[in-house]
Amino acid sequence: MAIDTTLNPSAQQAQHLMPNWQVHMTDKIMQYYIDRGLTVDPVILKSPPPPQEGHQYLLYMHVPFCHTLCTYCTFHRFLFKEYKAREYFKNLRAEMQMAKDLGYDFQSVYVGGGTTTILQDELIQTLELARKLFPHIREISCETDPKEIASPLFKNLQGLVDRMSIGVQSFDDSILKLTDRTKFGTGAEVYDRIAACQDLFPTCNVDMMFGFRGQSLDMIARDMELIRQLNPKQVTTYPLMVTSETRKSVKGMIAAEGQELSEQYNTILGTLGQHYRQLTSWTFGRTGDNEGIDEYVIDHDEYLGIGSGAFSFLGDSLYVNTFSLARYGQRIQSGQMGTERRREFTKHQILQYRLMLSIFAGRLSRKYFREVQGVNLDTALLKEMLGLRLAGAIRQDPTDPDKLTVTTVGKFLGLVMMKAFYSGMDNVRAQLRAPLKACDM
Structure with missing residues (x-):
């Protein structure tokens, strides 16, 4: 691999977007609302509710298997055993058929994991069924890791998957060692594999x-320069997320906080941001057109999840499928879908959630809240809007009374809020996984 790693001078000029106290205060406010709202209660249901006329839905599929388990990952996953994974894919396809029988139709599909491509023949069969059941599908997004893309069978996903997301994390070997990801290859090897398959x-x-303690600005700038040379159509720059379950673990000790996180983020904006259009607080696109967004919740108010541990958001409620593989198989084989938990939200909680996503997406529109949510944004979320203005996160678009501009400070604030929100979701996963026994895996 012959690459030029000359650093952008802006990497040496990173500024604080928010002081430590403001980052910590945002974290505390988010934690307050997460503790109040992100809980799920047991529920007895044969299936989630049927679709509502005129609503659009995304289909989320979860594949909870990995060859090895990364220490910093809190997603729902199990060590791979082929016979269990093949039985699981069979049940996943059966649950997808149940969704069709309920009346659901989908234009977008997101396959997450785990390692979704761990059995490529099963995944291909599942995606082919999805396109058959739901002929209006326009986009299928899928996740994978740098080792899977080296498989000779990987190219068989061409034509089925529209957006492939590859979890690189860093090209720096010291960061790969810190995160136990050298098992996927060195930074140079991963670079070459992506260049060959993208x-x-x-x-x-x-x-x-990013977001590792001790991750220098030069290290981040070098990663961003390597990305520029690879020139993928889209890049997502996640901050390391620490949950209450892992705060005292190794993961908690390696996480950057406050101004250090702000400086790292500003370095990304000053390097990658010069060559890509920013799509969300942490996603960048080469063109911005027809690329798909990594965080599917932004453009889909409602989504149906299938598979063990999958989440659905339908109407005013969050639904969660059983985290037990055995229980999931039993439910599907008895003609029931996987849903076993539910949380109903108030209108104000839903409005706060959509406001957070709008800030994160950098697209805040009074028209959306008026026409889709049926409220006046400035009065329904009076305190929240005042806080955003005082923080310098938003300002009025002078060309359109319905639009508010999300500033650079606002984008970082959106990142901090989404980081806290996803950490809260990880806490829910950790709590639901805690009671699992060997017979559930």
């Missing part, structure tokens, strides 16, 4: 990670 799909997204 043209297989209309959109190749490279997932990068």
